[in-house]
Amino acid sequence: MHLVLVDGSTFIFRAFHALPPLTRKSDGLPVGCVSGFCTMLHKLTEDLKGEDAPTHMAVIFDHSAKSFRSDFYPDYKAHRPPPPEELVPQFPLTRAASRAFSIPCIEMEGWEADDIIATYAVMARQAGGRATIVSSDKDLMQLIDAEGRVRMLDTLPRPGQPPLRWIGPNEVFEKFGVAPEKVVEVQALCGDAVDNVPGVPGIGVKTAAELINTYGDVETLLARATEIKQPARRQKLIDNAELARVSRRLVTLSQDVPVELPIDALVREPIAPGKLFPFLKAMEFSTFTRRIAGLIGADPDAWEADPELRAANAAPTGTSATTAGAAPSEVSAGTGVAGASGEDTPVRLAAAEAERIRALPFATDAYEIVVSRERLADWIADARAMGHVAVDTETTGLDNQQADLVGISLSTRPGHACYIPLGHAGGESDMFGGGRAEGQLDMRETLATLKPLFEDRSILKIGHNVKYDMGLLVRYGITLAPIDDTLLMAYALDGARNNSMEALGQAWLGHSGTPIKDLIGTGKSQITFAQVPIPEAARYAAEDADMTIRLWHVLRPRLVAENATTVYETLERPLSPVLMRMEGRGISVDRGILARLSGDFAQRAAAFEAEAQELAGEPFNLGSPKQLGEILFGKMALPGGTKTKTGQWATGADVLEDLALQGVPLARAVVEWRQLTKLMGTYTNALPGYINARTGRVHTSYHQAAVLTGRLSSNEPNLQNIPVRTEDGRKIRTAFVAAPGKMLISADYSQIELRVLAHIADIQALKDAFEEGLDIHAMTASEMFGVPIEGMPSEVRRRAKAINFGIIYGISAFGLANQLSIERSEARAYIEAYFAKFPGIKDYMDAQKRRVKADGHVTTLFGRRIPFPNATSSNPSERAFIERASINAPIQGSAADIIRRAMIRMEPALKRAGIAADMLLQVHDELIFEVPEGTEDAAIPVIREVMENAAVPAVHLTVPIRVDAHAARDWDGAH
Numbered sequence: 025m026h027l028v029l030v031d032g033s034t035f036i037f038r039a040f041h042a043l044p045p046l047t048r049k050s051d052g053l054p055v056g057c058v059s060g061f062c063t064m065l066h067k068l069t070e071d072l073k074g075e076d077a078p079t080h081m082a083v084i085f086d087h088s089a090k091s092f093r094s095d096f097y098p099d100y101k102a103h104r105p106p107p108p109e110e111l112v113p114q115f116p117l118t119r120a121a122s123r124a125f126s127i128p129c130i131e132m133e134g135w136e137a138d139d140i141i142a143t144y145a146v147m148a149r150q151a152g153g154r155a156t157i158v159s160s161d162k163d164l165m166q167l168i169d170a171e172g173r174v175r176m177l178d179t180l181p182r183p184g185q186p187p188l189r190w191i192g193p194n195e196v197f198e199k200f201g202v203a204p205e206k207v208v209e210v211q212a213l214c215g216d217a218v219d220n221v222p223g224v225p226g227i228g229v230k231t232a233a234e235l236i237n238t239y240g241d242v243e244t245l246l247a248r249a250t251e252i253k254q255p256a257r258r259q260k261l262i263d264n265a266e267l268a269r270v271s272r273r274l275v276t277l278s279q280d281v282p283v284e285l286p287i288d289a290l291v292r293e294p295i296a297p298g299k300l301f302p303f304l305k306a307m308e309f310s311t312f313t314r315r316i317a318g319l320i321g322a323d324p325d326a327w328e329a330d331p332e333l334r335a336a337n338a339a340p341t342g343t344s345a346t347t348a349g350a351a352p353s354e355v356s357a358g359t360g361v362a363g364a365s366g367e368d369t370p371v372r373l374a375a376a377e378a379e380r381i382r383a384l385p386f387a388t389d390a391y392e393i394v395v396s397r398e399r400l401a402d403w404i405a406d407a408r409a410m411g412h413v414a415v416d417t418e419t420t421g422l423d424n425q426q427a428d429l430v431g432i433s434l435s436t437r438p439g440h441a442c443y444i445p446l447g448h449a450g451g452e453s454d455m456f457g458g459g460r461a462e463g464q465l466d467m468r469e470t471l472a473t474l475k476p477l478f479e480d481r482s483i484l485k486i487g488h489n490v491k492y493d494m495g496l497l498v499r500y501g502i503t504l505a506p507i508d509d510t511l512l513m514a515y516a517l518d519g520a521r522n523n524s525m526e527a528l529g530q531a532w533l534g535h536s537g538t539p540i541k542d543l544i545g546t547g548k549s550q551i552t553f554a555q556v557p558i559p560e561a562a563r564y565a566a567e568d569a570d571m572t573i574r575l576w577h578v579l580r581p582r583l584v585a586e587n588a589t590t591v592y593e594t595l596e597r598p599l600s601p602v603l604m605r606m607e608g609r610g611i612s613v614d615r616g617i618l619a620r621l622s623g624d625f626a627q628r629a630a631a632f633e634a635e636a637q638e639l640a641g642e643p644f645n646l647g648s649p650k651q652l653g654e655i656l657f658g659k660m661a662l663p664g665g666t667k668t669k670t671g672q673w674a675t676g677a678d679v680l681e682d683l684a685l686q687g688v689p690l691a692r693a694v695v696e697w698r699q700l701t702k703l704m705g706t707y708t709n710a711l712p713g714y715i716n717a718r719t720g721r722v723h724t725s726y727h728q729a730a731v732l733t734g735r736l737s738s739n740e741p742n743l744q745n746i747p748v749r750t751e752d753g754r755k756i757r758t759a760f761v762a763a764p765g766k767m768l769i770s771a772d773y774s775q776i777e778l779r780v781l782a783h784i785a786d787i788q789a790l791k792d793a794f795e796e797g798l799d800i801h802a803m804t805a806s807e808m809f810g811v812p813i814e815g816m817p818s819e820v821r822r823r824a825k826a827i828n829f830g831i832i833y834g835i836s837a838f839g840l841a842n843q844l845s846i847e848r849s850e851a852r853a854y855i856e857a858y859f860a861k862f863p864g865i866k867d868y869m870d871a872q873k874r875r876v877k878a879d880g881h882v883t884t885l886f887g888r889r890i891p892f893p894n895a896t897s898s899n900p901s902e903r904a905f906i907e908r909a910s911i912n913a914p915i916q917g918s919a920a921d922i923i924r925r926a927m928i929r930m931e932p933a934l935k936r937a938g939i940a941a942d943m944l945l946q947v948h949d950e951l952i953f954e955v956p957e958g959t960e961d962a963a964i965p966v967i968r969e970v971m972e973n974a975a976v977p978a979v980h981l982t983v984p985i986r987v988d989a990h991a992a993r994d995w996d997g998a999h
Contacts, residue, residue, distance in 0.1 A: 025153025025905055027290065028068075028078035029141045032085040032129070034159045035064050036118055038180060040111050048308050054110040055307050058117045062304070062312060065125055068158060068179060071188055076156070079894075079902035080148075080290040083122040084140050085131040090547030092134050093274050098548055100274055101219050117307070124303035126293040128285060128522060133541050135281050138163055142277035147287055149173045163211075165196045166277060168204040170649040170672035192670035193650065201233030203650045209236045212272035213245075221274045224264045231257070240645055242272050282739055288732040289521045292902065293893050297322045378532060378578045384438050386535055391566035392442040393558060395463055400470065403434055403442055404477050410436045412484040413477070414573040415504065417493045418565050420447075420552040423740070424495040425608065425716055425723045429467070430553045431561060432474070435569035438577065442569075443562035446470055449554045463558060471500055478504050486510070486576045488525045488568075491728070494604045509600060510572055513579040515729035516592040519891045523729055529571045532578045537571055538564050591888050594978070595921055596728065598928045602943070603726045603736075605931075610721030611944045611952070614994075615712050617759040622708040625752070629700040636693040646697050649675040655690070662688060682845050699752065707746065707756045714741045726946070733913050734888055734920035736946055744947050748999065757996035760952075767960045769941070770998035771967045771989040773949040775800060776919045777832055779983040784885070784914060785868035786982075789861070794983045801825040807861045808854070827858050831865060832915055834908030869911050876910035884917035885979045886925075922985070923949060926974035930967070937966045952995060960991035 039060025046056035065083070072078055093100045107115075122129035130140055138161065145155040145167050153173075157164050160178040167174050168191065176191035196204045213232035215223020227235075239245040246265045252258040261268070295316075301324040304313040317324045394400050407413035414435040421427035428447060435441035448461040460467075477483060479502065486508045487493050494504045514523040521527075530536040543556045543564055553561065583589045637643050640659070644651040653673025657665030662683065666674050677698070683691030714722045724738040731737055738744050747753025762768045778800060782790035793803040802813045805824035811817075826843050827835075835843075837852035844851065859866040876882055876895045883889050890913045892906045927946060934941045941963045945952035951971070955963045971987045992998040 025079050025148060025151060025287070026075075026077070026901065027080040027082075027144060027148040027153060027155045027287065028072065028292075029144055029155060029157050030065070030068065030081070030083040030127075031137060031141065031157065031159030031161055031164070032083045032118065032122070033137060034161060035061050035083075036111075036115070039064060040108070040114075045110070050308065054114055055117070055309075057111055057114040058121055058307060059309055059312065061118045062121050062125075062307075062309065064179065065121065065127070066316070069125070071179070072156075075901065077899040077902065078156070078292050079153075079897075079899065079905050080287060081292045082128045082130050082144070082285075082290045084137040084144075085119065085129060086137045087131040087133045087135065088541060088546050090134075090545075090549075091136045091139075092278075092547070093136075094547040097270055097274055099220050104218070104220075120303060124300045126296050126299060128290055130283070130285060132281065132283070133539075133546055135278070139278040139281050140283060142167055142279045143281040143283055144287065144290075145174045146279045151287060160191075162199065162207075163275060163277065165191065165199070166204055166207040166275075168193055168196055170203070170653065170668060170670060171674045171676055172668035172670055173676075175670075193672055194670055200229060202236055203648065205645075205648055205650070206236050206241070208272060208276050209241050211275040212242050212268050215271055216275070219274070221271050222264075222267045223271050224260050224268050226260050227257070242268055284524065284730070285522055286520055286730055286732070286737075289519075291892070291894055291906075292897075294897070295320060297324070381438055381574050381577050382533055384574070386567065386570065387439065388538075388563040388567050390439075391562055391570070393562045394442050394444045395465060397465070397473070399442075400444065400465065400473060403436075404474070406436050407434065407477060407483060408480075411482070412436070412486060412508075414441075414486040414569045414576065415478070415490075415493060416487060416565060416568045416572060417496055418553050418561065419496060420554050423723075423725075424492050424499075425610075426718065427496065428554070429496060429500060431565055433562075433565040433569035435566070435573040438574045439570065441566035441573075443558075443565045444470060445558045445561065447554055448556070448558050448561065461558065471502060475502050478502050481506060484508055486572055488528075488572045488575065491600045491604045491607075491726075494601060495608055498604070498608060505601065507597070507600065508576060508580070509597060510575040510579055511729055512596040512600065513576075513583060513592060516588045516596050516888075517579065517582055517586060519889070520730055520732045525568065525571055525575070528575055528579075533571065533574055535571070537567055540564070587887070588889070591886065595734070595886065595888070595924050595928075599728060599924055602927050602931065603728060606943055606945065607723055607725060609942050609944050609954075610716065610719055610723040611954075612720070612761050612763050613711055613715060613722050614759045614761050615715070617761075618708045618711055618756075621755055621759065622704055625700045625704045625708060629697050629704070632693045632697040632700065636690055636697060639690040639693060646694055649673075652694065656683070656688075660690070678842050682842070685845055699750065703747070703752055703756065708759075711741060711759070724945070731920075732890055733917040734884065734890075734924065735916065735948065736920075743945060746947070754996045754999075757999065758994045760995035762954055762957075762993050765957055766954050767957050767991045767993060768944075768995055768998045769953040769955060769960055769963060769967065769989060769991045770995065771951045771953070771964070771971055771987050772999065773919070773923065773971065774986040774988055776922065776949050776985065777915050778828060779981070779985060780885070780915050780918045780922075781832060781865070781868075782983045783981045784918070785864045787862050787864045791983050794986075801828055804828055804858075808857050823854065827854055831855075831858065832912055834869065834911045872910045872914070873907045876906060882910050882914050884914050884921050885975070886918065886921040888917055888921060890914070890917055919949065922974050923951070923971075925978075926971045927951065929970050929974065933966055933970045934963070937962070939963045939966060941967070950999075952998070955991075964989045964991065 036057060040057040042060060045054065046059055047053060048055050119129045131137070132140060141157055141164060145157060148155040149169070155174045157167065157174070157176045158179060159176060160180060164176060168176060170193055172192065178189040178191060179187065193204055196207065200207050200210050202210055210229060210232040211221070213224050213227050213235065214229050215221045235245055239248060246261060246268060249258055249261040252261065297320065300316065301313060304316070305324065313324050392399070394403060416433045417429060418431045418433070419427035419429055430447040431443055431445045433441060433443045445464045446467040448464060449459045478485060478497065484506055485504050488509065489511045490504070490507045490509045494507070497504050510528065511523050514528055526536040543560055544551050544553060583592055633646055636646055640655045644655060646652065650672055653665070653675045656662050656675065657673045664682070668674055680691045680695050684695050711722065716723055722741065724743045725740050727737045727739070736744070746756055748757065778790070779794055781787070782794060789807060790800070793800050799813065801821050801824045802816050804827070805811055805816060805820045806813050808824060809820060811820055823844055826840060830840055830843065837848050837855060840855065841848040841851035872882060876892050880893050880895055881889050881891045892910060894902055895906050895910070897903050897906070923946065927943065930943055930951070939955065939959060939962055941953045941955040943951060943953050951967070953963065953967065968987045968989050972985045975981050975985070990998050
């Protein structure tokens with residue numbers, strides 16, 4: 025994977041200042057920056073060829089001038105002048121230009137583009153890929169690593185230099201005098217006048233580098249400032265210590281931004297003429313349009329003049345255009361049946377409905393503010409007459425476990441919407457009122473009036489990400505049901521792309537709605553929705569409900585037309601209320617255990633740090649890949665070292681783990697130190713901050729539509745990545761405990777993906793082994809190596825296990841060699857022997873590669889379509905990545921669908937059995953329950969039966985599904 029992240033601001037300002045003014049002839053709109061932006065974006069995609077060609081790509085923009093940094097340092101960027109007047113209207117057009125080139129554009133309120141870039145770069149590196157940051161911004165240089173997996177690219181030509189200037193550790197050292205990981209330390213001292221980062225007055229880059237190279241980091245320098253011989257320099261550091269600390273916080277990029285789009289959603293798509301040419305022609309870039317048309321061999325006039333041709337050709341089979349601003353008819357063409365001339369096919373009818381809805385104007389001033397019981401009764405009657413109503417809640421925050429309700433918007437038909445203000449306040453307000461603004465209905469009385477409608481099983485309630493609204497309203501005594509969800513519809517149809525209301529609204533309705541920041545602001549000056557004047561709030565909230573009902577009218581017909589109804593109706597829609605209830609229950613966490621673990625981990629990490637420095641024979645920064653590499657492969661001259669393109673030694677996790685396995689004490693100490701510090705930062709120190717003051721429990725938020733294969737993800741906090749394979753990781757699970765008088769049950773699918781593989785690929789030997797309950801890894805080793813299962817050496821079984829699981833992910837000889845610390849030739853021989861023993865697996869893999877190339881997608885056993893639109897890419901590395909993904913996706917996706925079905929069936933089954941069990945967590949293949957003490961023996965058989973039979977009757981697997989289930993007072997004991 026090669027992820028290219030374009031710093032949108034760099035392109036915008038370079039284009040604006042480098043080119044002469046240009047206006048659109050038809051109306052005088054300034055478009056010079058947009059023209060340059062398009063040229064630069066296209067040139068970049070043309071320049072990055074061969075191994076540098078991106079498999080994934082995105083353009084990252086700043087959402088606004090304010091970010092979280094302004095909260096703790098209000099003067100941050102305070103002196104920056106406003107952008108030129110003629111540039112302002114071109115900002116949204118650059119976003120549209122990115123989408124026109126089929127490149128996702130990303131911006132997030134409260135975060136700078138650099139933080140988003142940092143997060144995605146780290147995600148790419150952690151996924152085993154590499155990232156290129158297209159920018160010359162010095163702040164981004166802190167992300168460059170010694171292994172060459174994150175680097176920068178400056179595309180601004182300079183005299184005497186090539187047009188593409190790659191920036192690695194050497195270039196960073198030339199600029200800052202330190203390695204990339206020390207850039208923030210230097211910047212903290214020297215500051216930044218442009219961004220108003222104070223630094224330490226009188227200290228420049230050269231002096232800062234000298235100090236950091238001597239003392240290692242800012243904190244150490246400040247602690248030892250009295251040792252500095254130069255009096256003036258010493259006093260500056262002592263007097264401005266806090267400024268240095270604040271500056272370091274300002275310049276340090278966040279690497280954990282809660283991005284909505286997973287990396288899978290950033291797969292590089294080819295240019296779609298139906299998206300690009302209409303945009304270029306609208307901008308009146310005639311010369312550029314002709315040049316692009318010549319390069320891709322397309323007629324630019326055909327796309328605008330002939331709607332039928334536009335519909336028939338805009339999206340290749342399997343390609344979703346919904347998130348890139350394409351017209352609805354273009355997306356419908358992706359099914360391959362839109363060209364049935366003269367027939368009212370389901371696809372054509374869906375497209376016609378979309379065009380009708382799209383043509384309806386938005387008139388936000390016509391929305392009604394409901395302030396009387398009579399008008400509320402009229403709206404309820406209208407909803408009952410229609411049989412459906414779009415519902416959207418407005419609240420004081422994003423956490424529905426803590427936010428207060430401010431108002432409710434309703435819509436019964438496109439263009440017909442209202443807002444019911446309930447909690448707008450000028451002072452303190454509790455859940456049911458107090459300090460409320462005038463001109464509102466009573467909250468308690470209104471909710472009691474709406475409750476029968478919201479709970480009426482004959483009236484469909486429609487929302488976008490309706491799980492949030494359900495979770496909020498249940499706290500007010502209302503169970504919103506039944507529901508439809510336009511977010512989940514889009515996910516069932518087009519996969520894990522940008523399915524936000526703004527993106528879908530722009531794609532299908534040509535209207536993205538009013539940004540929330542226009543009402544509540546950002547940063548330190550941000551207010552809550554309760555403080556927004558009611559007329560402004562009404563326009564915003566009612567527009568959301570209106571957009572939701574319109575999207576529902578557009579997307580609902582597509583479910584039938586594109587054979588996505590089963591996935592939506594049996595997997596997605598019924599799971600949403602299940603997840604809502606799980607989120608609301610939360611799970612207890614023992615603060616004392618976490619505190620003790622933090623202390624233990626800190627002591628042990630310090631001991632490993634001291635041990636490592638003693639073994640190295642000198643003090644060094646264990647977090648510095650450059651210093652570590654020089655000690656391991658330079659000073660100690662250990663064999664097997666490899667250098668990156670930048671000339672530095674590679675010291676990634678795989679390198680250190682290999683050295684540790686070979687018995688190198690220093691490598692083992694560093695590995696242990698890394699693991700402990702990560703556990704502290706991610707879990708033991710962080711989890712107490714997530715304990716909800718109202719419930720005393722931790723409430724994660726599940727994302728149902730974020731992962732391409734159908735797996736769930738969670739955040740705030742992320743409970744899906746708590747390690748289980750190490751002793752220290754398992755210790756963290758001991759802090760997740762049952763409430764007094766309760767027990768936790770962990771029910772975990774046993775080798776579910778291998779079982780699915782055996783079924784899909786029809787591998788009789790594997791099926792027989794699972795049927796007989798054999799140790800599957802020992803059986804594989806016996807089949808491959810001719811070693812009896814009785815008394816089999818653990819190393820032989822370990823190798824077979826690595827191959828079993830590696831095959832699922834299309835592992836290469838190189839990858840297996842690294843994992844097993846063996847020669848590549850030996851690893852290749854193992855894989856060949858595996859395929860020889862189980863030829864059906866090779867047949868399956870080859871068939872999947874052919875299928876994804878032919879169809880542009882693969883499917884799970886339950887009909888979930890997983891799109892790979894670039895399967896026929898001319899880029900060999902991208903094709904190879906997609907081929908590997910196409911092998912694993914149906915396996916992982918089918919396993920994810922099975923546990924989805926189990927979760928949907930679980931609560932009714934437990935209720936029928938009379939068991940008071942609460943399902944609390946889902947962690948990949950594992951479900952966690954809380955039950956009254958003494959009922960666990962009755963609950964476990966019911967839980968196991970539901971999970972083991974979740975596939976039927978939709979799919980009758982030819983391999984038995986097995987579930988391991990145990991009860992204990994804490995999560996680790998139950999696992």
